[in-house]
Amino acid sequence: MVERAQNAAQASGANRRAAAPPPRTPRASAMRGTYAALDLGTNNCRLLIARPAGDGFIVIDAFSRIVRLGEGLSKSGQLSDAAMDRAVAALSVCAEKLKRRNVTLVRSVATEACRRATNGGEFVARVLAETGIRLQIITAEQEARLAVMGCHALLEPGTGPALVFDIGGGSTELVLLDDNIGEESDGAPYVGDWFSAPWGVVSLSESEPHIGDDEAQLRAAYDRMRARVSEAFAPFAATLKERGFGDGGRLLGTSGTVTTLASLHLNLPNYDRRAVDGLIVPAESMRALSQRLAGMNVSQRAELACIGNERADLVVAGCAILEAILDLWPAERLSVADRGIREGILRSLMAHELRK
Numbered sequence: 001m002v003e004r005a006q007n008a009a010q011a012s013g014a015n016r017r018a019a020a021p022p023p024r025t026p027r028a029s030a031m032r033g034t035y036a037a038l039d040l041g042t043n044n045c046r047l048l049i050a051r052p053a054g055d056g057f058i059v060i061d062a063f064s065r066i067v068r069l070g071e072g073l074s075k076s077g078q079l080s081d082a083a084m085d086r087a088v089a090a091l092s093v094c095a096e097k098l099k100r101r102n103v104t105l106v107r108s109v110a111t112e113a114c115r116r117a118t119n120g121g122e123f124v125a126r127v128l129a130e131t132g133i134r135l136q137i138i139t140a141e142q143e144a145r146l147a148v149m150g151c152h153a154l155l156e157p158g159t160g161p162a163l164v165f166d167i168g169g170g171s172t173e174l175v176l177l178d179d180n181i182g183e184e185s186d187g188a189p190y191v192g193d194w195f196s197a198p199w200g201v202v203s204l205s206e207s208e209p210h211i212g213d214d215e216a217q218l219r220a221a222y223d224r225m226r227a228r229v230s231e232a233f234a235p236f237a238a239t240l241k242e243r244g245f246g247d248g249g250r251l252l253g254t255s256g257t258v259t260t261l262a263s264l265h266l267n268l269p270n271y272d273r274r275a276v277d278g279l280i281v282p283a284e285s286m287r288a289l290s291q292r293l294a295g296m297n298v299s300q301r302a303e304l305a306c307i308g309n310e311r312a313d314l315v316v317a318g319c320a321i322l323e324a325i326l327d328l329w330p331a332e333r334l335s336v337a338d339r340g341i342r343e344g345i346l347r348s349l350m351a352h353e354l355r356k
Contacts, residue, residue: 033104034060037345038094040135042070042113042169042202043314044256045090048342049101052350061097065090066310070113070170074206079117087123088130095131107345110135111143112170112200140196143341144173150344151254151337152177152189154278161245162189163329166340167255167321169202172229174236174325176245193243195236199229201257204317215295222294225320233328240328251283251331254340256311257318261289262336263306271306277338283331290319 035057036049046064050057067086069079098106114120114137124135138146147166155162155177164175173196177189199207208225212218240246262276265285293301293316302312326334 034101035346035349036098036101036103036106037342037349038091038106038108038133038135039341039345040067040069040087040091040108040110040114042073042111042171042200043068044169045069045087045094046342047094047097048346049097049103050346057346057350061101063090063094063097065093068169068202070116070200070202072206073113073117073170074203077117078119079113079123084123084126088127091127091131091133095133098133105349107349108133108135109138109143109146109341109345111138111341112140112168112198112203115140116170116198140171140173141194143168143171144175144194144196145191146344146348147173147254147340148175148177148189148191148344149347150340150342151252154335154337154339155189155252156250156280156333156335158250160249161192162250162252163248163325163331164252164254165325167253167257167318168200170198170200171203172197172200172321172325174233174328176240193236193239195233195239197229197232197236199232199317199321201314201317201321204229204320205314208317210294210316212297218297219295222316222320225317226324229321229324230327233324237328248330250335251325251329251333252335252337253322253325254337255318257315257322258286258334258336259338260306260311260315261286261319261322264289264304267305269305273338276336279336280333281336283326283334286334287323287326290323293319 034049034051039046043066044064045067047062048059049061050059067090069083069087071083072080114123120137127133127135148164162177164177166173175191176193178192204225208228210218210221210225212221259276262279262281263271265281266275268275298312301307301315302309307315
């Protein structure tokens with residue numbers, strides 16, 4: 001829901017670079033005010049606060065915290081009390097930042113965990129009562145389009161079809177773009193089709209655990225993960241084949257999985273967004289890294305730089321999803337984006353203001 005900050009009850013390290021400027025905001029420099037985008041996903045709570053600058057925006061504050069809102073959801077069908085408490089605590093920090101930064105316009109969205117949970121509506125009401133933040137539970141299609149709007153500028157130059165994907169905590173969105181047709185009204189490439197699978201790093205890890213006493217058992221578990229995701233992708237694979245897009249093309253990924261693997265590809269001692277955002281990596285390198293991690297246990301993965309304890313248990317599920325995507329769309333290279341829904345929200349908010 002888009003909110004004028006003065007009309008919303010708001011309770012209580014900008015370390016991100018501004019996203020590439022939206023292609024159709026020539027008057028952004030004339031805009032005033034501060035804008036915010038909040039994305040509450042199945043695994044993470046992320047906030048971005050920015051001001052218009054030139055043809056784009058400058059990030060003035062940011063926040064990200066792993067909350068695992070969807071923990072246990074695949075078995076119970078509900079958000080647990082502990083998960084909701086973690087999310088509310090993170091959202092309280094966001095609310096304080098919104099207040100302190102005098103945000104003019106904010107949109108706060110919730111995705112797959114809240115879509116699937118039978119108590120998702122109750123949780124949204126609790127968030128409003130305790131933090132003043134009005135969460136909007138968006139559809140999978142809205143989520144996919146926002147992700148594309150936020151990161152499509154990083155697509156490898158070229159023509160013809162491209163696939164953009166977002167591996168989330170509870171779902172994975174696939175968006176087929178065809179720039180031969182033209183652009184959407186927001187300046188993004190034409191969306192030819194989209195697909196949402198109910199597997200993200202949290203939901204897949206819980207439903208098909210990556211467990212085993214030795215490397216052989218771990219790899220067998222990983223193969224089961226990939227098979228489950230491939231089965232979910234089958235309807236979209238058939239659609240791509242029918243439309244003549246089975247040979248792949250340009251590929252762009254936005255998720256913690258791809259940024260983590262890109263960091264490993266670069267042998268970074270610590271995560272560096274400046275080195276990762278916009279990087280183009282050979283697909284075979286991403287496959288090799290995925291296979292390497294699939295043969296490790298949690299403790300071994302936690303020792304690797306840029307993974308650590310927070311991502312060690314979930315990263316393999318992301319690898320399984322990524323390999324299933326590479327099977328579906330056999331690209332030679334993968335463009336990596338450390339941007340997505342929040343940047344898409346900011347662009348849409350600013351475009352809306354310009355149209356007024």
